[in-house]
Amino acid sequence: MTDSAHHADRPVKAAVFGTGSWGTAFGTVLADAGCEVTLWGRRPELAEAVNTTRTNPDYLPGIELPAGLRATTDPAEALDGADFAVLAVPSQTLRGNLAAWAPLLSADTVLVSLMKGVELGTTKRMSQVIEEVAGVPAERVAVVTGPNLAREIAQRLPAAAVVACRDGEVARRLQSACHTQYFRPYTNTDVVGCELGGAVKNVIGLAVGIADGMGLGDNAKGSLITRGLAETTRLGLAMGADPLTFSGLAGLGDLVATCSSPLSRNHTFGLNLGKGMTLEQTIAVTKQTAEGVKSCESVLDLARRHGVDMPITETVVGIVHDGKPPAVALKELMSRSAKPERR
Numbered sequence: 001m002t003d004s005a006h007h008a009d010r011p012v013k014a015a016v017f018g019t020g021s022w023g024t025a026f027g028t029v030l031a032d033a034g035c036e037v038t039l040w041g042r043r044p045e046l047a048e049a050v051n052t053t054r055t056n057p058d059y060l061p062g063i064e065l066p067a068g069l070r071a072t073t074d075p076a077e078a079l080d081g082a083d084f085a086v087l088a089v090p091s092q093t094l095r096g097n098l099a100a101w102a103p104l105l106s107a108d109t110v111l112v113s114l115m116k117g118v119e120l121g122t123t124k125r126m127s128q129v130i131e132e133v134a135g136v137p138a139e140r141v142a143v144v145t146g147p148n149l150a151r152e153i154a155q156r157l158p159a160a161a162v163v164a165c166r167d168g169e170v171a172r173r174l175q176s177a178c179h180t181q182y183f184r185p186y187t188n189t190d191v192v193g194c195e196l197g198g199a200v201k202n203v204i205g206l207a208v209g210i211a212d213g214m215g216l217g218d219n220a221k222g223s224l225i226t227r228g229l230a231e232t233t234r235l236g237l238a239m240g241a242d243p244l245t246f247s248g249l250a251g252l253g254d255l256v257a258t259c260s261s262p263l264s265r266n267h268t269f270g271l272n273l274g275k276g277m278t279l280e281q282t283i284a285v286t287k288q289t290a291e292g293v294k295s296c297e298s299v300l301d302l303a304r305r306h307g308v309d310m311p312i313t314e315t316v317v318g319i320v321h322d323g324k325p326p327a328v329a330l331k332e333l334m335s336r337s338a339k340p341e342r343r
C-alpha cells in the first residue's frame, strides 16, 4: 500500500484538478498511499487555507488533510512531473477547463476522471471528452468510480472502488497509487460500463430522493433501485458495456450508497423536490455539484440515440426540467403497460 506508491526510486506524483469535496478527498487517499499530491483550485484563499491549516474549510470542514497534500492555483506547478492528472471538476465545465490545461501535459501523464456525468449536447462520457480535448488515446485515460461519498472517504472510513482503463497495466499502476488501509480499488477494463454506472446512478438517486421526499416508503426505494439498475444495464448493453459491471461497485454498489445516504447531493436534491420545494428553491439550497440534475437530460438523449427505453430517467427529466408535479409523474410511471421483468 503506502510503499507501493513509488515510481522507480521516487514517489508517484499526482496533480488533482478541483479542490471541491471529491478532489480533496481523493487527493487525501493518494497522499495517504504515499503519493506527492498537488491540488489545483481556482480560489487563492482556499489554496492558502489548505496549505496553512491542513483542512478544506469550504468542502470538508473539520477533517485533517495529510502532510503530503498541498494546493496551488497554478496549473503548471500542479502538473510539474505529474504521473497522473486527476480531474474532479463539474462534468459540464470539464471541456473548457481541460482545454486550458492540456498544453501543459507531459507526453506520458495518465489522465484520470473522477467525474460522474455525461456532457450535454454531445452525450459524450467524460473519458471521451478527455481523449478529444487532450488529444490522447483511450489507453492513457482512466476512471475512478464506485460507492465513494467524499466525506466518508476523507474521514478514512472503509470503501471499495473501481479503477477502470482500457489498458489493464495503466489501471494496475493507478490501483497501486491509491490503495490504502481504508480505500480498496479493484481494476476493470470496461470503461464504458463503469462511467455509465456512475452517471446514471445520479439520476436514479434523484428519483429515489423524490420518492423519499414524497414519503413513498422502502418498497418504492427498492423498486426504483432495481428497475433503475435494469434501465442502466439496458443502456450499457446497447453501448457495448459488460452487463456484469452493473452488478459490481460501479453499478449496484454506487447506486445503493447514493440512494441511501444523506451525504448524497443527488439524493438530497430529489428529497427537497419530493417534499414540495420548487426547482428554483432546490437549486438555491444546493451548494455543491449534483450531476444528475444536468446529466438526466444527456442520459435520456443517449438512450434515445440508442433506442433504449429508460422510464425512470424520463420521469426525472419530466420533474426536474419540465416542471411536472411528482405526483403526476408517479401516476404515469405506475400506469405504464405491464411487461415481463427481463425486457
Ligand SMILES: NC(=O)c1ccc[n+]([C@@H]2O[C@H](COP(=O)([O-])OP(=O)(O)OC[C@H]3O[C@@H](n4cnc5c(N)ncnc54)[C@H](O)[C@@H]3O)[C@@H](O)[C@H]2O)c1
Residues within 6 Å of the ligand: 018, 019, 020, 021, 022, 023, 041, 042, 059, 088, 089, 090, 091, 093, 097, 114, 115, 116, 117, 148, 149, 150, 151, 287, 288, 289, 291
Ligand atoms: N463528492 C462526492 O462524494 C463524489 C464522489 C465521487 C464522484 N464525484 C464526482 O466528482 C465530480 C466533482 O464533484 P465534487 O463532489 O468534488 O463537487 P464539488 O461541488 O464539491 O466541487 C467542485 C469543484 O469544481 C470547482 N468548479 C466549479 N465550477 C468550475 C469551473 N467552471 N471551472 C473550474 N472549476 C470549477 C469548484 O470550485 C470545486 O472546487 C462530480 O462529477 C461528482 O459526480 C463526487
Ligand SMILES: O=P(O)(O)OC[C@H](O)CO
Residues within 6 Å of the ligand: 116, 146, 147, 148, 149, 150, 202, 205, 254, 257, 258, 263, 264, 265, 266, 267, 289, 290, 291
Ligand atoms: O453526492 P452525490 O450524489 O454526487 O454522490 C457522491 C458519490 O458519487 C457517491 O459514490
